[in-house]
Amino acid sequence: MEEMTFGTIVAVFEEIFGRGLFWIMVALAAIVTLGYVYVLIRDHSISWRKFLLAQLSMPIGAIAAVWFVLGMTSSSLGDLGGPVDVVVFLGIAAAGAVGIAILVYTIQSLVRPKQ
Amino acid sequence: MTKLTATRRQFFGLAAGGAAATALAAPGDARAQTATKARIVIIGAGAGGTALANRLVARLDGAEITLIDPRVDHLYQPGLSLVAAGLKPADYVVSKTTDWLPDGVTLIAEAAAEIDPEAKTVTTSGGQNVAYDFLVVAPGLVLDHDAIEGFSLDMVGQNGIGALYAGPEYAAKTWQAAQAFSETGGMGLFTRPETEMKCAGAPLKHTFLIEDITRSAGMRSKAEFHYAAPQGALFGVPIVAEKVRMLFAERGIGTSMQHRLTGIDAGARRATFAGPDGTTEMDYDYIHIIPPQRAPEVIRQSGLSWADKWTDQGWVECDKTSLRHLRYDTIWALGDVAGVPKGKTAASVKWQVPVVEDGLIAAIEGREPTETYNGYTSCPMITRVGRAMLIEFDYNNDLTPSFPGLIAPLEELWISWLMKEVALKATYNAMLRGRA
Numbered sequence: 190m191e192e193m194t195f196g197t198i199v200a201v202f203e204e205i206f207g208r209g210l211f212w213i214m215v216a217l218a219a220i221v222t223l224g225y226v227y228v229l230i231r232d233h234s235i236s237w238r239k240f241l242l243a244q245l246s247m248p249i250g251a252i253a254a255v256w257f258v259l260g261m262t263s264s265s266l267g268d269l270g271g272p273v274d275v276v277v278f279l280g281i282a283a284a285g286a287v288g289i290a291i292l293v294y295t296i297q298s299l300v301r302p303k304q
Numbered sequence: 305m306t307k308l309t310a311t312r313r314q315f316f317g318l319a320a321g322g323a324a325a326t327a328l329a330a331p332g333d334a335r336a337q338t339a340t341k342a343r344i345v346i347i348g349a350g351a352g353g354t355a356l357a358n359r360l361v362a363r364l365d366g367a368e369i370t371l372i373d374p375r376v377d378h379l380y381q382p383g384l385s386l387v388a389a390g391l392k393p394a395d396y397v398v399s400k401t402t403d404w405l406p407d408g409v410t411l412i413a414e415a416a417a418e419i420d421p422e423a424k425t426v427t428t429s430g431g432q433n434v435a436y437d438f439l440v441v442a443p444g445l446v447l448d449h450d451a452i453e454g455f456s457l458d459m460v461g462q463n464g465i466g467a468l469y470a471g472p473e474y475a476a477k478t479w480q481a482a483q484a485f486s487e488t489g490g491m492g493l494f495t496r497p498e499t500e501m502k503c504a505g506a507p508l509k510h511t512f513l514i515e516d517i518t519r520s521a522g523m524r525s526k527a528e529f530h531y532a533a534p535q536g537a538l539f540g541v542p543i544v545a546e547k548v549r550m551l552f553a554e555r556g557i558g559t560s561m562q563h564r565l566t567g568i569d570a571g572a573r574r575a576t577f578a579g580p581d582g583t584t585e586m587d588y589d590y591i592h593i594i595p596p597q598r599a600p601e602v603i604r605q606s607g608l609s610w611a612d613k614w615t616d617q618g619w620v621e622c623d624k625t626s627l628r629h630l631r632y633d634t635i636w637a638l639g640d641v642a643g644v645p646k647g648k649t650a651a652s653v654k655w656q657v658p659v660v661e662d663g664l665i666a667a668i669e670g671r672e673p674t675e676t677y678n679g680y681t682s683c684p685m686i687t688r689v690g691r692a693m694l695i696e697f698d699y700n701n702d703l704t705p706s707f708p709g710l711i712a713p714l715e716e717l718w719i720s721w722l723m724k725e726v727a728l729k730a731t732y733n734a735m736l737r738g739r740a
């Protein structure tokens with residue numbers, strides 16, 4: 190690609206999901222992240238009990254992310270052909286795991302504030 | 305341990321600051337607009353014409369920009385290969401031409417019928433006379449199906465005949481024929497024309513995909529695959545040709561090089577080829593036909609073509625780095641119609657558009673242009689459902705990988721497939737809007 194500027198990448202993502210959906214997703218991710226930072230600051234510490242459930246949800250997030258990407262692109266695990274494929278694959282799983290962990294932790298903290 | 309402390313107000317202040325910073329980083333063309341009254345006419349509102357129009361609107365203030373194109377539908381042609389393999393529905397490639405055009409341009413929904421480069425006018429099929437100061441010709445190319453004796457488009461989809469280049473509905477019919485073949489087996493014959501063609505990788509992709517699908521259907525042992533092409537090598541770039549040769553051997557795909565398809569007998573399912581030893585015939589159960597390709601009639605009739613190169617095809621005579629016409633300095637060629645040694649792909653269009661844009665604006669401003677086109681072409685060569693090779697190269701046949709050291713061009717990778725599946729159409733659409 191000629192110019193991989195920030196603007197190009199945003200434009201490409203807008204086309205993948207549609208402009209509206211993409212920015213809704215960005216907003217949701219930002220809200221969850223802000224919510225997470227908010228409960229951390231509010232509670233002044235991490236609740237390890239809530240963190241446990243968040244951790245337990247991580248494999249689910251990882252599998253869901255991988256399943257989603259494979260399904261959307263008509264591909265399967267057997268198509269992984271080189272080291273970079275494994276890196277991308279693990280990256281997708283990790284993103285799913287971390288994403289769901291933050292989501293679960295934040296929801297718990299907002300729904301059931303500090304006990 | 306120090307505890308994080310912040311008041312609610314501080315927290316929301318921080319959040320608002322973050323949002324403002326994001327807004328400031330929003331993309332936009334920072335360059336100042338050039339004021340001009342120039343009349344710019346673009347023939348063809350396909351990949352090249354549309355992308356250029358969007359960029360010119362952003363760069364010029366007061367220019368009169370007119371696009372001439374009779375086609376109501378815009379076609380995302382790289383998607384045709386996926387439609388013809390049953391991976392996407394026909395409407396995956398179809399949108400409206402007007403969906404992509406910016407405000408402030410005029411679209412004349414007629415064909416350009418005549419160009420007079422001396423008088424600087426274009427006459428449309430409806431008889432309108434459009435005068436220009438600068439002209440960009442981007443009408444793509446035409447498929448010469450009549451050149452294949454015994455073949456016509458209404459045959460596609462039946463009797464084992466496929467022709468995916470002809471458009472979305474024909475690509476879908478091609479899949480009907482190819483799918484039937486993948487379930488019953490027999491002889492699969494895959495061809496390409498002798499002329500220059502758009503996306504020279506597409507005939508190979510179709511071969512690889514149908515072979516893979518037949519294998520997955522459990523019918524590979526009952527099917528033979530044969531690739532017949534007029535050229536001496538499987539691909540124009542030697543290092544890629546060698547790689548494809550190895551893959552063909554691995555997958556059991558036979559080849560007949562220097563064989564040009566001249567006709568078919570649809571009833572007998574027999575194809576005729578002109579080869580080095582004269583005429584040969586081959587029987588098939590499935591045949592994929594890609595016809596010879598040429599510049600549209602209007603280009604050839606208007607004296608814009610090369611006189612001594614590609615004389616049977618009529619591509620526009622232009623400088624291969626500036627794309628400016630060699631005899632008429634108010635005319636540029638863009639996209640498939642350009643008479644340059646490489647680059648009949650949408651990926652090339654993406655690199656050519658900024659060059660034509662700069663050439664035009666430099667001409668308006670009376671300065672020397674700075675952008676040049678190096679022949680960049682890209683071809684995500686699908687080798688099976690789920691894997692592709694991200695092949696990029698230039699005029700010199702040098703490989704020019706976008707992600708050197710990360711995505712190997714000659715390796716069959718899942719990430720390259722992901723790019724074709726997810727990012728290619730999005731990048732193409734972003735290009736149409738002038739944003740990539």
Ligand SMILES: Cc1cc2nc3c(=O)[nH]c(=O)nc-3n(C[C@H](O)[C@H](O)[C@H](O)COP(=O)(O)OP(=O)(O)OC[C@H]3O[C@@H](n4cnc5c(N)ncnc54)[C@H](O)[C@@H]3O)c2cc1C
Nearest residue numbers: 348350351352375381382416443444503639640649650651
């Ligand atoms: C099967 C297939 C697979 C492909 N795969 C890839 C790929 O994987 N990657 C890639 O980068 N590229 C690929 N391409 C190539 C890519 O689609 C083309 O190179 C690209 O669309 C060229 O853009 P263009 O603007 O020159 O022509 P087009 O996009 O074809 O647009 C030409 C426009 O001109 C109009 N026109 C024609 N005649 C006239 C006239 N007389 N007056 C006015 N208007 C006229 C037409 O209606 C059309 O709208 C593929 C193409 C095909 C067919």
